[in-house]
Structure formats: structure tokens, C-alpha cells
Amino acid sequence: MRAFVVAVFAFLYLPIALVVLFSFNAGHHASEFTGFSVQWYGKALSNPFLVEALKNSLFIASTSALLAAFCGTAAALGLQRVGARTRALFDALLGAAIVVPGVVIGISTLVALVQLFAVVNPFLASLWPTDQPPKLSLGYGSIIAAHGLFSMALVTMIVGTRLSSLDRNLVEASSDLYATPLTTFRSIVLPQIMPAVIAGFLLAFTFSFDDFIIAFFVAGAQTTLPIYVFASIRRGVTPEINAIATIVLCASVLLVLLAQWQLGRRKPSP
Amino acid sequence: MRRSFFRKNLVTALLLAPAALWLVVFLVLPFVAIAIFSVGERAPEGGYQAALTFAQYANLPARATAFWNTMVLAPIGALACLLVAYPVAYYLALRAPDRWRLILLAMIVIPFWTSLLMRTYAWMYILGGRGIPALLTYVGIEDLRLINTPGAVLLGIVYGYLPLMILPIYVSLERLDRRLLEASADLGATPLSTFLGVTLRLSLPGVMTGFSLVMILLLGEYLIPTLLGGGKVFFIGNALVDLFLQSRNWPFGSAIAITLVLVSVVVLIIANRISTRLSGARRVDLI
Numbered sequence: 386m387r388a389f390v391v392a393v394f395a396f397l398y399l400p401i402a403l404v405v406l407f408s409f410n411a412g413h414h415a416s417e418f419t420g421f422s423v424q425w426y427g428k429a430l431s432n433p434f435l436v437e438a439l440k441n442s443l444f445i446a447s448t449s450a451l452l453a454a455f456c457g458t459a460a461a462l463g464l465q466r467v468g469a470r471t472r473a474l475f476d477a478l479l480g481a482a483i484v485v486p487g488v489v490i491g492i493s494t495l496v497a498l499v500q501l502f503a504v505v506n507p508f509l510a511s512l513w514p515t516d517q518p519p520k521l522s523l524g525y526g527s528i529i530a531a532h533g534l535f536s537m538a539l540v541t542m543i544v545g546t547r548l549s550s551l552d553r554n555l556v557e558a559s560s561d562l563y564a565t566p567l568t569t570f571r572s573i574v575l576p577q578i579m580p581a582v583i584a585g586f587l588l589a590f591t592f593s594f595d596d597f598i599i600a601f602f603v604a605g606a607q608t609t610l611p612i613y614v615f616a617s618i619r620r621g622v623t624p625e626i627n628a629i630a631t632i633v634l635c636a637s638v639l640l641v642l643l644a645q646w647q648l649g650r651r652k653p654s655p
Numbered sequence: 656m657r658r659s660f661f662r663k664n665l666v667t668a669l670l671l672a673p674a675a676l677w678l679v680v681f682l683v684l685p686f687v688a689i690a691i692f693s694v695g696e697r698a699p700e701g702g703y704q705a706a707l708t709f710a711q712y713a714n715l716p717a718r719a720t721a722f723w724n725t726m727v728l729a730p731i732g733a734l735a736c737l738l739v740a741y742p743v744a745y746y747l748a749l750r751a752p753d754r755w756r757l758i759l760l761a762m763i764v765i766p767f768w769t770s771l772l773m774r775t776y777a778w779m780y781i782l783g784g785r786g787i788p789a790l791l792t793y794v795g796i797e798d799l800r801l802i803n804t805p806g807a808v809l810l811g812i813v814y815g816y817l818p819l820m821i822l823p824i825y826v827s828l829e830r831l832d833r834r835l836l837e838a839s840a841d842l843g844a845t846p847l848s849t850f851l852g853v854t855l856r857l858s859l860p861g862v863m864t865g866f867s868l869v870m871i872l873l874l875g876e877y878l879i880p881t882l883l884g885g886g887k888v889f890f891i892g893n894a895l896v897d898l899f900l901q902s903r904n905w906p907f908g909s910a911i912a913i914t915l916v917l918v919s920v921v922v923l924i925i926a927n928r929i930s931t932r933l934s935g936a937r938r939v940d941l942i
Binding site for chain 2: 400407462475490530531537594
């Protein structure tokens with residue numbers, strides 16, 4: 386059994402290790418390692434399209450994760466104060482936001498937004514005093530909103546789990562001692578749920594930064610890093626992609642480790 | 656008194672408002688939109704034309720291959736995942752030394768949160784012409800085709816979704832009451848019958864959760880069949896990308912998307928039924 390488990394771990398990590406190894410390959414060919422070099426990193430980072438896509442992805446991921454962390458935490462707090470029915474309705478919708486396949490989320494958001502823009506844009510144009518009215522279109526906003534849906538549901542789930550294990554006695558003690566609800570929240574509840582909020586933010590960031598399929602539908606004229614990488618993979622495998630893949634993998638691993646560390650804090654060891 | 660009651664409700668409403676707005680505008684409305692589109696017609700220049708017809712649904716057999724591939728490879732893929740995942744989850748929950756357990760668990764979770772695109776790309780690299788096939792020519796095996804086969808897609812599926820299968824099974828095995836195992840052994844059961852009668856039985860809810868999660872995500876999978884199946888093994892996800900981004904037949908694409916969601920719901924309901932029958936469903940934390 387141990388041998389099997391070792392084999393599975395090797396199966397999980399060897400392909401990634403191979404990509405990282407070949408990102409440092411001096412030669413062009415994938416089948417032989419001809420020497421150590423960082424030239425592909427230089428090539429990747431001097432490619433203006435790639436850098437643009439990377440910047441877009443960073444902007445989209447941080448904005449949607451930040452929005453999701455705020456709204457998700459607020460929702461988790463709000464759900465503690467409502468009746469069973471409202472709670473069940475929210476839980477069902479949040480569950481749907483997580484479980485519905487990304488391809489369906491992408492398509493339905495695309496369809497809805499295109500219809501919405503078709504109504505809103507002429508309306509804006511008729512109201513606008515000058516000849517150049519603002520025109521809503523697919524782009525940063527639609528990607529942020531679509532990613533935020535999944536992320537918010539994720540944050541609500543993580544923070545909600547933490548809230549349900551919160552020590553109620555502390556909250557009651559605080560209000561018995563005449564602390565205002567706001568003070569109780571700030572000094573008792575917030576410190577306890579903060580690790581969960583941060584973990585939720587980091588996971589939301591990772592999700593948005595890695596997502597391909599939703600962005601593929603709603604990106605409009607924008608390019609995110611996964612979209613760029615997907616397009617270049619289809620043109621042919623190059624060592625440059627190995628370098629980008631290595632950077633992205635390292636960044637994700639770092640973020641997930643950080644998230645796990647945050648979630649592990651203040652948790653009694655199992 | 657009445658005023659504070661009002662204020663309490665106002666705070667609750669304000670806390671829930673952003674999430675509710677988000678869920679309505681970006682989940683409920685879009686879903687309603689594709690439901691309406693699915694009973695419409697394709698406009699001559701592509702896109703949508705209002706109508707009330709079930710022609711799009713009647714036309715579903717036109718994409719039968721995509722449905723067939725998905726409906727065959729998704730359960731097989733989920734089953735393959737399960738067969739690999741169970742021993743790993745079992746080892747982590749019941750056999751691994753304590754100080755290793757959390758580290759190993761983290762090593763399972765990390766790949767799940769790293770880019771599926773990059774991880775699938777790694778296999779494209781390995782199975783592609785300059786990877787394993789090139790190495791095999793040294794030992795005399797020529798012209799072996801690995802990529803763009805159903806096998807490659809299956810491999811990609813197991814690789815991509817293994818963590819998601821291991822975690823719920825691990826959770827259900829970890830909560831298992833060890834005294835039951837001892838009791839079973841004390842009463843003269845063989846290790847095999849203890850495993851079948853106690854361990855496996857009590858971990859079935861976790862198995863069902865993992866299986867249905869993986870199965871549902873696979874129904875909407877696009878990247879793995881595209882990168883490892885080439886143009887040969889395509890899923891419903893590929894049909895959707897084609898219909899929405901290339902041939903612009905939005906009503907037909909919407910009908911397929913609605914069908915996909917309905918199939919997912921059916922899978923979830925069946926899985927839920929089985930789980931509740933096998934003693935209460937359990938929560939799964941993805942991290």
C-alpha cells in the first residue's frame with residue numbers, strides 16, 4: 386500500500402517537476418536536456434503581449450478576490466442572523482454558484498450581458514449630451530463579476546464554517562459587559578474569523594488567476610494569462626510556455642500554502 | 656424596542672444585499688436568459704431571434720457524439736479516479752504516521768488549487784511527439800500514438816481530479832470510529848471482511864460525495880479533452896465553445912447548456928439519495 390501511495394504522489398508531482406526542469410533547458414527540444422539556462426524566462430518576460438496578459442490577470446484576480454472577500458464575509462455574517470428558510474435559499478444559490486460547471490457560468494453570463502448591453506447602450510446614448518456616449522462592453526468588468534460569483538460563494542462557505550465554530554459564550558459575555566454590537570464584532574468576532582477571510586481571499590485570487598473557461602467566454606477583447614497561454618499552446622509547445630507555467634505554478638503553490646497556514650492558525654490541532 | 660428590531664433587520668439586509676444582488680444578476684438572471692434562448696431560434700446572422708419552439712431540444716442528437724463521449728468518459732474517469740484515490744485516502748486517514756499526515760494532505764490539496772491548464776499542459780508535453788514516444792523510439796517502439804486518444808483524456812482526467820476525489824473519502828475515513836475496527840477483529844472477522852463490512856461501508860458517503868463532485872465537473876470539462884484529445888475526443892464543453900464562439904448558434908448552445916445543467920442536477924439528486932440512505936451526508940471542506 387505504501388508503494389502505491391508513493392507512486393500516486395510521484396504521478397501527481399513528476400509532470401509538474403518535468404515542466405519546471407525543462408523551463409531551464411538551454412536547448413529547444415523537449416526530449417533532451419542540453420544544459421541549464423534561464424533564457425526562456427528572459428524571452429517570456431520581454432514578450433509585451435505576455436506581460437500585458439499577466440498584468441490583466443493580476444488586476445482581475447486581485448479586484449474580484451477583494452470584492453468577494455468583502456461581500457462573502459458580509460453574507461456569512463448576515464446568514465447567521467436570518468431564519469432557516471432564507472438561509473436554505475442562500476445556501477442553495479451559493480452551492481449552485483460553486484457546482485455549476487464553469488463553461489455554463491461563462492455562457493450564461495455572456496448571453497445575459499450581451500442582452501443587457503443591447504438594452505442599456507442605446508438608453509445611455511439617448512441620455513448622453515455629447516456624441517460619444519460611454520458604451521458598456523465585455524472586458525475587465527465582466528470577468529471580475531463572473532469570477533467574483535464563484536469566489537464570493539467560496540468565501541461565504543469558508544467564513545461560514547469558521548463562524549459556526551465560534552465560541553458563542555464570548556459574544557454573549559461581551560454584550561453582557563455592555564459592549565456595543567459593533568465593539569463586540571470588532572474585538573471578538575473579527576479577530577476570530579480573520580484567518581478564514583484571508584484564506585478565502587487567497588483562494589479566490591488563485592481561482593481567478595488560474596481560471597480559463599469562464600474568462601474565455603466573457604473576456605471580450607481582453608486577454609488574461611490563461612487565455613494567452615491556451616492560445617500559444619494551440620500554436621505549438623515552446624520552452625517559453627514552460628517558463629510561464631513554472632512562474633504560475635510557483636505563485637499558486639505559494640498562495641495555497643499561505644491560505645492553508647492562515648486556516649490552520651487558531652485551530653485546535655486535530 | 657420596535658426601533659431596535661427594525662435596526663437589526665436593516666443591518667441583516669445590508670449584510671446580505673451585495674451577495675444577493677450578485678447571485679441574482681450573475682447567476683439567476685443569466686440562467687433565465689439561457690433558458691429563454693433555448694426555446695428561441697437562430698437569427699440568420701447568428702445570435703438569437705425570439706421564438707417559442709422546442710426545435711433546439713429536438714436537434715440535440717446533432718451533437719450526439721459530444722454527449723456520448725462525455726457520458727461515457729465522465730463516469731469511467733470518475734471511477735478510475737476513485738480506484739486510485741481510495742487507497743491513498745485510506746493510507747492518509749488510517750495508516751500514515753501522525754507527523755506526516757498534514758504534510759501529505761497539503762501535498763494533495765496543492766495540485767487541486769494550481770492551474771488545471773498548466774497541469775494538463777504538462778501531460779501534453781509528456782505524451783506529445785517529443786515526450787514518451789520519442790523516448791520509446793530508443794527501445795525500438797516506433798510510431799506510438801499517445802496523445803489525442805481517449806486514453807490520454809482519461810489520464811488527464813485522473814490527474815486533474817484526483818485531489819477532489821481523495822479529500823471527501825479522507826474526511827469520511829478520518830472520522831471513522833477506530834473502536835469499530837477493533838470490535839470487528841475481536842469478534843473474529845478477517846481483515847478483509849472488516850474492511851468490506853465496516854471501513855468501506857462507513858466511507859461510502861465520502862465516496863459518493865467525491866464521485867458526484869468529480870462527475871459533475873467532468874460533465875462541463877473543456878480543457879482536458881481539447882488539449883489531450885485533440886480534435887478527436889470532444890466533450891459537451893467543446894460543443895458549447897464551438898456553438899457560442901465559432902458558429903454563433905446561441906439558441907442551440909443554450910439548449911445544450913440547459914440539458915447539461917439538468918443532467919448535473921439528476922446526478923446530484925441520485926448521489927444525494929444514495930448518501931442519505933447510507934447514513935447522513937457529510938460536509939466536505941475543499942481545503
